[in-house]
Amino acid sequence: MTRAATRPRPLGPAGVRARLGEPDAMVAAKKTDRLDAYHRRFIAHSPFLTMATADARGRADCSPRGDYPGFVKVLDDRTLAIPDRPGNKIADSFSNLAENDGVGLLFLVPGARETLRVNGRGRPTDEPDVLARMETEAKRPALAVVVEVEEVYFHCGRALIRSRLWDPATQALAGELPPVGEVFAAQTGVGIPPEVLESHLEAGYRELY
Amino acid sequence: MTPAPTQRTVVDRIAPLADDVVSLTLRTTGGPLAPWEPGAHVDVTLPNWLTRPYSLCGDPADRERYRVAVRHDRLSRGGSEYIHRFLRPGRPLEVSAPRNHFPLLPAPRYLFLAGGIGITPVLPMLRAATAAGVPAELLYLGPSTRAMPFADSLRAEYGNRVRIVATRERGRPDLRAVAAGLGDGTLVYCCGPAPLLAAAEEAFPAGRLRMERFRPLRRESGPATAFEAVCAGSGRTVPVAAGESMLDALVHAGLRVPAGCREGVCGSCELTVLDGVPDHRDDIGAPAGRMYPCVSRARSARLVVDL
Numbered sequence: 039m040t041r042a043a044t045r046p047r048p049l050g051p052a053g054v055r056a057r058l059g060e061p062d063a064m065v066a067a068k069k070t071d072r073l074d075a076y077h078r079r080f081i082a083h084s085p086f087l088t089m090a091t092a093d094a095r096g097r098a099d100c101s102p103r104g105d106y107p108g109f110v111k112v113l114d115d116r117t118l119a120i121p122d123r124p125g126n127k128i129a130d131s132f133s134n135l136a137e138n139d140g141v142g143l144l145f146l147v148p149g150a151r152e153t154l155r156v157n158g159r160g161r162p163t164d165e166p167d168v169l170a171r172m173e174t175e176a177k178r179p180a181l182a183v184v185v186e187v188e189e190v191y192f193h194c195g196r197a198l199i200r201s202r203l204w205d206p207a208t209q210a211l212a213g214e215l216p217p218v219g220e221v222f223a224a225q226t227g228v229g230i231p232p233e234v235l236e237s238h239l240e241a242g243y244r245e246l247y
Numbered sequence: 248m249t250p251a252p253t254q255r256t257v258v259d260r261i262a263p264l265a266d267d268v269v270s271l272t273l274r275t276t277g278g279p280l281a282p283w284e285p286g287a288h289v290d291v292t293l294p295n296w297l298t299r300p301y302s303l304c305g306d307p308a309d310r311e312r313y314r315v316a317v318r319h320d321r322l323s324r325g326g327s328e329y330i331h332r333f334l335r336p337g338r339p340l341e342v343s344a345p346r347n348h349f350p351l352l353p354a355p356r357y358l359f360l361a362g363g364i365g366i367t368p369v370l371p372m373l374r375a376a377t378a379a380g381v382p383a384e385l386l387y388l389g390p391s392t393r394a395m396p397f398a399d400s401l402r403a404e405y406g407n408r409v410r411i412v413a414t415r416e417r418g419r420p421d422l423r424a425v426a427a428g429l430g431d432g433t434l435v436y437c438c439g440p441a442p443l444l445a446a447a448e449e450a451f452p453a454g455r456l457r458m459e460r461f462r463p464l465r466r467e468s469g470p471a472t473a474f475e476a477v478c479a480g481s482g483r484t485v486p487v488a489a490g491e492s493m494l495d496a497l498v499h500a501g502l503r504v505p506a507g508c509r510e511g512v513c514g515s516c517e518l519t520v521l522d523g524v525p526d527h528r529d530d531i532g533a534p535a536g537r538m539y540p541c542v543s544r545a546r547s548a549r550l551v552v553d554l
Contacts, residue, residue: 082295082333107295108325170322175495176510176542244491244499 069191072115077190080154081118082108083147089120089183090142091134091160099130110145111171116187118143118156119163121172121179123247131183135160141185144193149204151195158188177247253292253341254280258334259312264396267319268364271330272305272312273342279310283345285371286436286459289313290343290507290515293334298506299326300513302368302438302459303345307375313342316396318364343505346514348531349459351375354434357383358425360447362439363390366397368459369438373405384408386425388443390415419443422450429455463510463530463542474545478502478554479521493540493550502554504540511542523550 049057073081085107092098103110103120111119120143135141141160144153160183169178202208219236259274273291283289288302305314319331351357351372361369366387376383385405389395391413401409412420429435429451437447438459447456476485476493487496494516497504507515511529517537524546525538533539538552 079333082329085296106297106325108329167322171324173324244495 069189071188071190073112073118073187073190074115076192077154077156078112080147080150080192081110081112081145083150084145084154085109085148087120087143087145089131089160090144091131092138092140093134094137099134101125101131105174107147109172109174111168113168113184118185118187119168119172120183120185121169122162122181122183123179124245131160132162132181135162135183141183143185151198151204153193153195153198154190155193156185156187156190159186160184175247252281252344254344256280256313256340256342258336258338258340260336261330261334264316265398266391266394267331268316268394268396269319269331270314270316270396271301271334272314273340274312275310276339280313280342281344282310283307284347285351285375286349286368287345287347288349288368288513289315289345290505290513291315292341293326293329294338294340295325295329295333297324297326297329298508298515300507300515302349304367304370307371316364316367343507343515346517348514349436349438349457351436352434352457354381355432356381356430356434358429358433358435359383359385360422360425360435360437360439360443361385361387362443363388363395365437365439365443365459365461366395367438369436370397370401372436373401377405377408382430385410386420387411388414388419388439419446422446426450426452460512460530463512468528469526471544474547475549476540476545477522477549477551479551480554487544492542493544497540497554504554506541509541511539514539516541519553521551521553523547525550 086102086104087110088100088102090098090100105121105123109121113119139159139161141158143156145156146153162181163184164181168182172179172182198204217232217236218239219232222235223230223232255276256273257276259272262270264270283303284307288300290298290300292298301315301317303313304316305312317327317330320327349368357376359369359373369385373383373385385401385408387395387398387401387409392398392411395411398411402411433455435447435451435456437444437456440461444458444460447458471489473489474487476487476497478485481502483500483502485496485500485502487493494504494506494509498506505515507513511531514531516539518540520536520538526544526546527533527538528542528544529539531539533543
Protein backbone atom coordinates (compact mmCIF):
# COMPACT_ATOMS: atom_id res chain seq x y z
CA MET A 39 0.00 0.00 0.00
CA THR A 40 1.31 3.47 -0.80
CA ARG A 41 1.39 6.20 1.75
CA ALA A 42 -1.45 8.74 1.64
CA ALA A 43 -0.43 11.96 -0.10
CA THR A 44 -1.57 14.10 2.78
CA ARG A 45 -1.28 12.74 6.31
CA PRO A 46 -4.26 13.35 8.60
CA ARG A 47 -3.53 16.52 10.53
CA PRO A 48 -2.65 16.07 14.19
CA LEU A 49 -4.54 17.81 16.96
CA GLY A 50 -3.11 19.10 20.26
CA PRO A 51 -4.70 18.36 23.66
CA ALA A 52 -6.53 21.71 23.74
CA GLY A 53 -8.05 20.98 20.34
CA VAL A 54 -9.16 17.53 21.47
CA ARG A 55 -10.77 18.93 24.62
CA ALA A 56 -12.54 21.66 22.59
CA ARG A 57 -14.08 19.01 20.32
CA LEU A 58 -15.04 16.49 23.08
CA GLY A 59 -16.29 18.82 25.80
CA GLU A 60 -15.76 18.17 29.52
CA PRO A 61 -16.25 14.72 31.05
CA ASP A 62 -19.13 14.12 33.43
CA ALA A 63 -18.18 14.45 37.10
CA MET A 64 -19.55 10.89 37.57
CA VAL A 65 -16.81 9.50 35.34
CA ALA A 66 -14.02 10.78 37.58
CA ALA A 67 -15.93 9.77 40.73
CA LYS A 68 -16.08 6.08 39.80
CA LYS A 69 -12.30 5.76 39.39
CA THR A 70 -10.63 4.19 42.40
CA ASP A 71 -7.38 2.46 43.33
CA ARG A 72 -9.04 -0.49 45.14
CA LEU A 73 -10.86 -3.52 43.79
CA ASP A 74 -14.32 -3.55 45.37
CA ALA A 75 -16.92 -6.33 45.40
CA TYR A 76 -18.33 -5.22 42.00
CA HIS A 77 -14.89 -5.23 40.35
CA ARG A 78 -14.16 -8.66 41.85
CA ARG A 79 -17.44 -10.11 40.62
CA PHE A 80 -16.74 -8.80 37.11
CA ILE A 81 -13.23 -10.30 37.08
CA ALA A 82 -14.58 -13.61 38.44
CA HIS A 83 -16.87 -13.85 35.38
CA SER A 84 -14.42 -12.60 32.75
CA PRO A 85 -12.83 -15.18 30.42
CA PHE A 86 -10.99 -12.59 28.29
CA LEU A 87 -8.87 -9.46 28.60
CA THR A 88 -6.42 -7.42 26.61
CA MET A 89 -3.12 -6.40 28.17
CA ALA A 90 -1.32 -3.27 26.96
CA THR A 91 2.33 -2.60 27.73
CA ALA A 92 5.04 -0.35 26.27
CA ASP A 93 8.82 -0.38 26.28
CA ALA A 94 11.09 2.32 27.71
CA ARG A 95 10.79 4.36 24.49
CA GLY A 96 7.00 4.17 24.47
CA ARG A 97 6.70 1.59 21.70
CA ALA A 98 3.38 -0.01 22.63
CA ASP A 99 1.96 -3.51 22.41
CA CYS A 100 -1.41 -5.07 23.21
CA SER A 101 -2.01 -8.80 23.62
CA PRO A 102 -5.07 -11.02 24.29
CA ARG A 103 -5.37 -13.31 27.33
CA GLY A 104 -8.17 -15.82 27.80
CA ASP A 105 -9.25 -18.85 29.79
CA TYR A 106 -12.21 -19.94 31.94
CA PRO A 107 -14.10 -17.09 33.72
CA GLY A 108 -12.13 -16.00 36.76
CA PHE A 109 -8.79 -17.14 35.32
CA VAL A 110 -7.35 -13.85 36.60
CA LYS A 111 -6.91 -14.22 40.36
CA VAL A 112 -7.55 -11.36 42.77
CA LEU A 113 -4.86 -11.71 45.45
CA ASP A 114 -6.10 -8.72 47.49
CA ASP A 115 -7.87 -5.41 46.86
CA ARG A 116 -4.76 -3.91 45.24
CA THR A 117 -3.32 -6.97 43.45
CA LEU A 118 -4.23 -9.23 40.51
CA ALA A 119 -2.41 -12.15 38.94
CA ILE A 120 -2.77 -13.16 35.27
CA PRO A 121 -1.56 -16.64 34.21
CA ASP A 122 0.78 -16.82 31.24
CA ARG A 123 -0.57 -19.70 29.16
CA PRO A 124 1.36 -21.16 26.20
CA GLY A 125 1.35 -18.69 23.31
CA ASN A 126 3.77 -17.69 20.60
CA LYS A 127 6.70 -17.35 23.08
CA ILE A 128 7.52 -13.90 21.69
CA ALA A 129 7.13 -12.51 25.22
CA ASP A 130 6.71 -8.87 24.08
CA SER A 131 4.76 -8.15 27.25
CA PHE A 132 7.56 -9.48 29.46
CA SER A 133 10.33 -7.62 27.67
CA ASN A 134 8.26 -4.45 27.88
CA LEU A 135 7.53 -4.92 31.60
CA ALA A 136 11.25 -5.35 32.25
CA GLU A 137 11.82 -1.82 30.88
CA ASN A 138 8.53 -0.16 31.77
CA ASP A 139 6.17 -1.65 34.34
CA GLY A 140 3.09 0.32 33.21
CA VAL A 141 0.25 -1.99 32.18
CA GLY A 142 -3.35 -1.40 31.02
CA LEU A 143 -5.97 -4.16 31.18
CA LEU A 144 -9.43 -4.30 29.64
CA PHE A 145 -11.69 -7.13 30.93
CA LEU A 146 -14.69 -8.37 28.94
CA VAL A 147 -17.61 -10.54 30.10
CA PRO A 148 -19.55 -12.20 27.25
CA GLY A 149 -22.97 -10.61 27.03
CA ALA A 150 -22.06 -7.63 29.22
CA ARG A 151 -21.89 -4.19 27.57
CA GLU A 152 -19.72 -2.53 30.17
CA THR A 153 -16.03 -3.39 30.36
CA LEU A 154 -13.63 -3.16 33.28
CA ARG A 155 -10.43 -1.14 32.98
CA VAL A 156 -7.53 -1.76 35.32
CA ASN A 157 -4.30 0.21 35.07
CA GLY A 158 -1.23 -0.32 37.19
CA ARG A 159 2.26 -1.77 37.48
CA GLY A 160 3.10 -5.27 36.29
CA ARG A 161 5.88 -7.74 37.01
CA PRO A 162 6.40 -11.43 36.25
CA THR A 163 6.40 -14.03 39.03
CA ASP A 164 6.82 -17.78 39.46
CA GLU A 165 5.54 -17.76 43.07
CA PRO A 166 4.29 -21.36 43.69
CA ASP A 167 1.24 -20.31 45.75
CA VAL A 168 0.10 -18.01 42.93
CA LEU A 169 0.70 -20.57 40.16
CA ALA A 170 -1.05 -23.32 42.19
CA ARG A 171 -4.28 -21.33 42.02
CA MET A 172 -4.00 -21.26 38.20
CA GLU A 173 -3.72 -25.00 37.67
CA THR A 174 -5.98 -26.04 34.78
CA GLU A 175 -6.32 -29.55 33.38
CA ALA A 176 -3.64 -30.55 35.91
CA LYS A 177 -1.15 -28.11 34.35
CA ARG A 178 0.35 -25.04 35.99
CA PRO A 179 1.50 -22.03 34.01
CA ALA A 180 5.27 -21.43 34.19
CA LEU A 181 4.74 -17.71 34.87
CA ALA A 182 2.15 -15.19 35.90
CA VAL A 183 1.98 -11.40 35.68
CA VAL A 184 1.23 -9.72 39.01
CA VAL A 185 -0.47 -6.33 38.60
CA GLU A 186 -0.48 -3.74 41.40
CA VAL A 187 -3.66 -1.78 40.77
CA GLU A 188 -3.40 2.01 40.53
CA GLU A 189 -6.67 2.81 38.77
CA VAL A 190 -9.80 0.72 38.24
CA TYR A 191 -13.20 1.62 36.80
CA PHE A 192 -16.09 0.38 34.67
CA HIS A 193 -16.17 1.73 31.14
CA CYS A 194 -19.57 2.53 29.66
CA GLY A 195 -21.15 0.13 27.17
CA ARG A 196 -21.47 2.32 24.04
CA ALA A 197 -18.56 0.74 22.15
CA LEU A 198 -19.94 -2.75 22.77
CA ILE A 199 -23.46 -1.65 21.83
CA ARG A 200 -22.35 -0.01 18.59
CA SER A 201 -20.14 -2.96 17.66
CA ARG A 202 -22.91 -5.53 18.35
CA LEU A 203 -20.08 -7.66 19.69
CA TRP A 204 -22.31 -10.18 21.52
CA ASP A 205 -24.98 -10.45 18.79
CA PRO A 206 -24.61 -14.03 17.43
CA ALA A 207 -25.54 -12.78 13.94
CA THR A 208 -22.32 -10.76 13.79
CA GLN A 209 -20.24 -13.97 13.87
CA ALA A 210 -20.90 -14.27 10.12
CA LEU A 211 -18.19 -11.60 9.74
CA ALA A 212 -15.49 -14.22 10.44
CA GLY A 213 -16.69 -16.11 7.36
CA GLU A 214 -15.55 -13.15 5.21
CA LEU A 215 -11.92 -13.66 6.28
CA PRO A 216 -9.61 -15.98 4.31
CA PRO A 217 -8.37 -19.21 5.95
CA VAL A 218 -5.50 -18.38 8.28
CA GLY A 219 -3.16 -20.82 6.49
CA GLU A 220 -3.59 -18.78 3.30
CA VAL A 221 -2.77 -15.56 5.17
CA PHE A 222 0.36 -17.00 6.77
CA ALA A 223 1.55 -18.54 3.51
CA ALA A 224 1.20 -15.18 1.75
CA GLN A 225 2.79 -13.17 4.56
CA THR A 226 5.76 -15.41 5.35
CA GLY A 227 6.52 -16.32 1.74
CA VAL A 228 8.52 -19.40 2.80
CA GLY A 229 6.85 -21.67 0.24
CA ILE A 230 4.97 -23.89 2.67
CA PRO A 231 1.56 -24.83 1.24
CA PRO A 232 -1.38 -23.09 3.01
CA GLU A 233 -3.02 -26.46 3.91
CA VAL A 234 0.15 -27.54 5.73
CA LEU A 235 0.31 -24.26 7.67
CA GLU A 236 -3.37 -24.57 8.47
CA SER A 237 -3.08 -28.11 9.87
CA HIS A 238 0.07 -27.17 11.78
CA LEU A 239 -1.81 -24.30 13.39
CA GLU A 240 -4.83 -26.48 14.18
CA ALA A 241 -2.53 -29.02 15.86
CA GLY A 242 -1.06 -26.21 17.97
CA TYR A 243 -4.56 -25.08 18.95
CA ARG A 244 -5.12 -28.52 20.52
CA GLU A 245 -2.42 -27.80 23.11
CA LEU A 246 -4.07 -25.07 25.11
CA TYR A 247 -2.35 -25.60 28.46
CA MET B 248 -20.85 -46.05 28.23
CA THR B 249 -23.50 -43.35 28.13
CA PRO B 250 -22.41 -40.03 29.59
CA ALA B 251 -23.78 -39.48 33.08
CA PRO B 252 -27.08 -37.60 32.74
CA THR B 253 -27.10 -34.15 34.25
CA GLN B 254 -29.81 -33.02 36.60
CA ARG B 255 -31.22 -29.51 36.68
CA THR B 256 -31.21 -27.80 40.04
CA VAL B 257 -31.12 -24.33 41.53
CA VAL B 258 -29.14 -23.05 44.47
CA ASP B 259 -31.62 -23.26 47.34
CA ARG B 260 -29.43 -22.03 50.20
CA ILE B 261 -25.83 -21.18 51.04
CA ALA B 262 -25.18 -20.99 54.77
CA PRO B 263 -22.05 -20.86 56.94
CA LEU B 264 -21.27 -24.11 58.80
CA ALA B 265 -17.84 -23.41 60.32
CA ASP B 266 -14.82 -21.16 59.67
CA ASP B 267 -14.34 -21.12 55.87
CA VAL B 268 -17.00 -23.80 55.36
CA VAL B 269 -20.46 -23.30 53.85
CA SER B 270 -23.31 -25.71 53.29
CA LEU B 271 -24.71 -25.60 49.75
CA THR B 272 -28.21 -26.94 49.19
CA LEU B 273 -29.40 -27.61 45.63
CA ARG B 274 -33.10 -28.08 44.86
CA THR B 275 -34.44 -29.94 41.81
CA THR B 276 -36.21 -28.01 39.07
CA GLY B 277 -37.08 -31.21 37.16
CA GLY B 278 -38.38 -34.45 38.65
CA PRO B 279 -37.05 -36.20 41.76
CA LEU B 280 -33.25 -36.24 42.03
CA ALA B 281 -31.38 -39.51 41.39
CA PRO B 282 -31.08 -41.66 44.52
CA TRP B 283 -27.76 -42.14 46.30
CA GLU B 284 -26.09 -44.22 49.00
CA PRO B 285 -23.82 -42.90 51.77
CA GLY B 286 -20.30 -42.18 50.42
CA ALA B 287 -21.58 -40.93 47.04
CA HIS B 288 -20.55 -37.67 45.40
CA VAL B 289 -21.87 -35.49 42.58
CA ASP B 290 -20.08 -33.24 40.09
CA VAL B 291 -21.36 -29.68 40.27
CA THR B 292 -20.81 -27.48 37.20
CA LEU B 293 -20.39 -23.87 38.28
CA PRO B 294 -21.21 -20.68 36.32
CA ASN B 295 -17.45 -20.23 35.71
CA TRP B 296 -17.42 -23.52 33.69
CA LEU B 297 -15.51 -25.42 36.37
CA THR B 298 -16.82 -28.83 37.43
CA ARG B 299 -16.06 -29.98 40.95
CA PRO B 300 -16.90 -33.17 42.88
CA TYR B 301 -18.57 -32.83 46.27
CA SER B 302 -19.64 -35.60 48.66
CA LEU B 303 -23.32 -35.65 49.47
CA CYS B 304 -23.93 -35.06 53.18
CA GLY B 305 -27.70 -34.57 53.39
CA ASP B 306 -30.51 -37.06 53.83
CA PRO B 307 -30.62 -39.79 51.12
CA ALA B 308 -34.42 -40.01 51.57
CA ASP B 309 -34.81 -36.36 50.42
CA ARG B 310 -35.31 -36.60 46.64
CA GLU B 311 -35.94 -32.85 46.33
CA ARG B 312 -32.55 -31.66 47.52
CA TYR B 313 -28.86 -32.47 47.52
CA ARG B 314 -26.67 -31.01 50.23
CA VAL B 315 -22.88 -30.63 50.13
CA ALA B 316 -20.38 -28.78 52.32
CA VAL B 317 -17.57 -26.75 50.78
CA ARG B 318 -14.40 -25.47 52.40
CA HIS B 319 -12.82 -22.32 50.92
CA ASP B 320 -9.39 -23.56 49.91
CA ARG B 321 -6.71 -20.89 50.35
CA LEU B 322 -5.15 -22.11 47.11
CA SER B 323 -8.51 -22.46 45.34
CA ARG B 324 -8.25 -22.98 41.59
CA GLY B 325 -11.64 -21.33 41.25
CA GLY B 326 -14.22 -23.87 42.51
CA SER B 327 -14.53 -23.32 46.26
CA GLU B 328 -13.69 -19.61 45.88
CA TYR B 329 -16.58 -19.20 43.44
CA ILE B 330 -19.05 -20.95 45.74
CA HIS B 331 -17.96 -18.90 48.75
CA ARG B 332 -17.75 -15.49 47.09
CA PHE B 333 -19.98 -15.36 44.06
CA LEU B 334 -22.64 -18.09 43.95
CA ARG B 335 -26.13 -16.83 44.79
CA PRO B 336 -29.43 -18.50 45.74
CA GLY B 337 -31.69 -19.03 42.73
CA ARG B 338 -28.83 -19.65 40.29
CA PRO B 339 -29.54 -22.73 38.10
CA LEU B 340 -26.79 -25.36 38.29
CA GLU B 341 -26.25 -28.65 36.49
CA VAL B 342 -25.39 -31.58 38.73
CA SER B 343 -24.29 -35.05 37.62
CA ALA B 344 -25.96 -38.25 38.74
CA PRO B 345 -24.40 -39.45 42.03
CA ARG B 346 -21.42 -41.83 41.83
CA ASN B 347 -20.03 -43.87 44.66
CA HIS B 348 -16.37 -44.91 44.89
CA PHE B 349 -16.60 -45.03 48.68
CA PRO B 350 -19.58 -47.31 49.42
CA LEU B 351 -20.38 -48.55 52.92
CA LEU B 352 -19.77 -52.31 52.78
CA PRO B 353 -21.45 -54.67 55.27
CA ALA B 354 -19.41 -55.14 58.44
CA PRO B 355 -20.08 -56.09 62.09
CA ARG B 356 -18.77 -52.69 63.23
CA TYR B 357 -17.32 -49.50 61.80
CA LEU B 358 -14.76 -46.90 62.71
CA PHE B 359 -15.06 -43.64 60.79
CA LEU B 360 -12.00 -41.43 60.71
CA ALA B 361 -12.57 -37.91 59.30
CA GLY B 362 -10.22 -34.95 58.92
CA GLY B 363 -11.81 -31.50 58.50
CA ILE B 364 -14.09 -31.26 55.46
CA GLY B 365 -13.54 -35.05 55.03
CA ILE B 366 -16.49 -35.35 57.41
CA THR B 367 -18.93 -34.88 54.50
CA PRO B 368 -19.08 -38.46 53.07
CA VAL B 369 -18.78 -39.89 56.59
CA LEU B 370 -21.81 -38.07 57.97
CA PRO B 371 -24.46 -40.09 56.05
CA MET B 372 -22.43 -43.28 56.61
CA LEU B 373 -22.51 -42.82 60.39
CA ARG B 374 -26.22 -42.07 60.23
CA ALA B 375 -26.95 -45.17 58.09
CA ALA B 376 -24.83 -47.52 60.25
CA THR B 377 -26.46 -46.23 63.42
CA ALA B 378 -29.96 -46.54 61.95
CA ALA B 379 -29.17 -50.15 60.95
CA GLY B 380 -28.10 -50.91 64.53
CA VAL B 381 -24.46 -51.60 63.57
CA PRO B 382 -21.96 -50.38 66.19
CA ALA B 383 -20.18 -47.34 64.73
CA GLU B 384 -17.77 -44.79 66.14
CA LEU B 385 -16.36 -41.60 64.71
CA LEU B 386 -12.95 -40.08 65.34
CA TYR B 387 -13.12 -36.55 63.91
CA LEU B 388 -9.96 -34.44 63.66
CA GLY B 389 -9.48 -30.80 62.72
CA PRO B 390 -7.25 -27.87 63.64
CA SER B 391 -9.89 -26.35 65.95
CA THR B 392 -13.55 -27.08 66.62
CA ARG B 393 -14.49 -23.73 65.04
CA ALA B 394 -13.10 -25.01 61.74
CA MET B 395 -14.91 -28.37 61.98
CA PRO B 396 -18.36 -28.47 60.37
CA PHE B 397 -21.13 -30.41 62.17
CA ALA B 398 -19.02 -30.77 65.37
CA ASP B 399 -21.81 -29.60 67.70
CA SER B 400 -24.62 -31.55 66.06
CA LEU B 401 -22.51 -34.73 66.00
CA ARG B 402 -21.81 -34.40 69.73
CA ALA B 403 -25.47 -33.81 70.46
CA GLU B 404 -26.68 -36.70 68.29
CA TYR B 405 -24.10 -39.40 69.00
CA GLY B 406 -22.64 -38.53 72.42
CA ASN B 407 -19.60 -40.57 73.36
CA ARG B 408 -19.62 -42.58 70.11
CA VAL B 409 -18.07 -39.46 68.57
CA ARG B 410 -14.61 -38.29 69.59
CA ILE B 411 -13.73 -34.81 68.37
CA VAL B 412 -10.08 -33.79 68.61
CA ALA B 413 -8.79 -30.25 67.94
CA THR B 414 -5.30 -31.16 66.77
CA ARG B 415 -3.86 -27.65 67.10
CA GLU B 416 -4.30 -27.92 70.88
CA ARG B 417 -3.92 -31.63 71.46
CA GLY B 418 -2.06 -33.02 68.43
CA ARG B 419 -3.21 -35.97 66.36
CA PRO B 420 -4.15 -39.02 68.46
CA ASP B 421 -1.95 -42.09 68.04
CA LEU B 422 -3.73 -44.04 65.33
CA ARG B 423 -1.68 -47.18 66.17
CA ALA B 424 -3.29 -47.19 69.63
CA VAL B 425 -6.70 -46.73 67.97
CA ALA B 426 -5.91 -49.66 65.63
CA ALA B 427 -4.85 -51.87 68.57
CA GLY B 428 -8.21 -51.32 70.25
CA LEU B 429 -10.37 -52.19 67.21
CA GLY B 430 -13.06 -54.83 67.64
CA ASP B 431 -13.03 -57.95 65.42
CA GLY B 432 -14.01 -57.34 61.82
CA THR B 433 -14.18 -53.54 62.14
CA LEU B 434 -14.06 -51.72 58.81
CA VAL B 435 -12.28 -48.36 58.92
CA TYR B 436 -13.46 -45.56 56.59
CA CYS B 437 -11.11 -42.59 56.30
CA CYS B 438 -11.54 -39.31 54.45
CA GLY B 439 -9.41 -36.22 54.95
CA PRO B 440 -6.22 -34.45 53.94
CA ALA B 441 -3.23 -36.42 52.61
CA PRO B 442 -1.20 -36.55 55.90
CA LEU B 443 -4.15 -38.11 57.76
CA LEU B 444 -4.61 -40.71 55.01
CA ALA B 445 -0.90 -41.53 55.11
CA ALA B 446 -1.04 -41.99 58.91
CA ALA B 447 -4.14 -44.19 58.57
CA GLU B 448 -2.39 -46.35 55.95
CA GLU B 449 0.46 -46.92 58.38
CA ALA B 450 -1.76 -47.67 61.36
CA PHE B 451 -4.53 -49.88 59.97
CA PRO B 452 -4.26 -53.19 58.05
CA ALA B 453 -4.89 -52.57 54.32
CA GLY B 454 -7.75 -55.10 54.15
CA ARG B 455 -9.73 -53.22 56.78
CA LEU B 456 -9.16 -49.64 55.58
CA ARG B 457 -11.10 -47.77 52.90
CA MET B 458 -10.11 -44.22 51.94
CA GLU B 459 -11.22 -41.31 49.77
CA ARG B 460 -8.83 -38.59 48.60
CA PHE B 461 -9.51 -34.89 47.85
CA ARG B 462 -6.46 -34.47 45.59
CA PRO B 463 -4.35 -37.06 43.78
CA LEU B 464 -1.45 -38.80 45.43
CA ARG B 465 1.84 -37.69 43.88
CA ARG B 466 3.05 -40.78 42.12
CA GLU B 467 5.84 -41.98 39.86
CA SER B 468 4.45 -43.20 36.57
CA GLY B 469 6.29 -44.83 33.71
CA PRO B 470 6.84 -42.73 30.58
CA ALA B 471 3.70 -41.90 28.64
CA THR B 472 3.70 -43.61 25.25
CA ALA B 473 1.47 -43.12 22.22
CA PHE B 474 -1.35 -45.59 21.57
CA GLU B 475 -4.63 -45.90 19.72
CA ALA B 476 -8.03 -45.64 21.36
CA VAL B 477 -10.56 -47.66 19.39
CA CYS B 478 -14.12 -46.57 20.10
CA ALA B 479 -16.33 -49.61 19.60
CA GLY B 480 -19.61 -47.69 19.73
CA SER B 481 -18.82 -45.08 17.10
CA GLY B 482 -16.28 -47.10 15.08
CA ARG B 483 -13.72 -44.29 15.47
CA THR B 484 -9.99 -44.86 16.03
CA VAL B 485 -8.35 -41.96 17.87
CA PRO B 486 -4.56 -41.71 18.09
CA VAL B 487 -3.37 -40.61 21.53
CA ALA B 488 0.01 -38.85 21.38
CA ALA B 489 2.59 -39.29 24.15
CA GLY B 490 2.13 -35.67 25.21
CA GLU B 491 -1.67 -35.64 25.57
CA SER B 492 -4.17 -37.39 27.79
CA MET B 493 -6.53 -39.98 26.35
CA LEU B 494 -9.44 -37.82 27.54
CA ASP B 495 -8.15 -34.77 25.62
CA ALA B 496 -7.58 -36.87 22.49
CA LEU B 497 -11.14 -38.27 22.63
CA VAL B 498 -12.72 -34.88 23.29
CA HIS B 499 -10.69 -33.18 20.54
CA ALA B 500 -11.80 -35.93 18.16
CA GLY B 501 -15.37 -34.82 18.89
CA LEU B 502 -16.40 -37.72 21.16
CA ARG B 503 -18.53 -36.90 24.17
CA VAL B 504 -16.82 -37.84 27.43
CA PRO B 505 -17.77 -36.02 30.63
CA ALA B 506 -14.77 -34.48 32.38
CA GLY B 507 -14.52 -33.44 36.01
CA CYS B 508 -11.32 -33.19 38.05
CA ARG B 509 -9.01 -34.32 35.19
CA GLU B 510 -6.66 -35.73 37.82
CA GLY B 511 -7.96 -39.23 38.52
CA VAL B 512 -9.97 -38.49 41.64
CA CYS B 513 -13.62 -37.87 40.75
CA GLY B 514 -14.40 -40.66 38.27
CA SER B 515 -16.68 -38.64 35.99
CA CYS B 516 -14.85 -39.74 32.79
CA GLU B 517 -15.18 -43.49 33.50
CA LEU B 518 -15.06 -45.73 30.39
CA THR B 519 -15.63 -49.46 29.93
CA VAL B 520 -12.58 -51.26 28.50
CA LEU B 521 -13.50 -53.98 25.98
CA ASP B 522 -10.02 -55.03 24.87
CA GLY B 523 -6.37 -54.11 25.48
CA VAL B 524 -4.48 -53.48 28.71
CA PRO B 525 -5.12 -50.19 30.52
CA ASP B 526 -2.33 -48.48 32.45
CA HIS B 527 -4.22 -47.29 35.53
CA ARG B 528 -2.90 -44.03 37.00
CA ASP B 529 -5.95 -42.94 39.01
CA ASP B 530 -6.51 -42.68 42.77
CA ILE B 531 -9.97 -44.21 42.68
CA GLY B 532 -8.94 -47.81 42.11
CA ALA B 533 -10.66 -48.55 38.81
CA PRO B 534 -13.05 -51.55 39.02
CA ALA B 535 -12.28 -54.47 36.68
CA GLY B 536 -13.02 -53.54 33.09
CA ARG B 537 -13.18 -49.79 33.72
CA MET B 538 -10.72 -46.92 33.34
CA TYR B 539 -10.39 -43.15 33.82
CA PRO B 540 -8.93 -41.63 30.62
CA CYS B 541 -8.07 -38.25 32.22
CA VAL B 542 -4.93 -39.82 33.71
CA SER B 543 -4.87 -43.50 32.68
CA ARG B 544 -3.31 -44.69 29.44
CA ALA B 545 -2.62 -48.04 27.72
CA ARG B 546 0.06 -50.69 28.10
CA SER B 547 -1.02 -52.19 24.79
CA ALA B 548 -0.75 -50.48 21.39
CA ARG B 549 -4.55 -50.46 21.11
CA LEU B 550 -7.22 -50.01 23.69
CA VAL B 551 -10.83 -50.74 22.78
CA VAL B 552 -13.40 -48.80 24.77
CA ASP B 553 -17.19 -48.74 24.76
CA LEU B 554 -17.66 -45.24 23.36
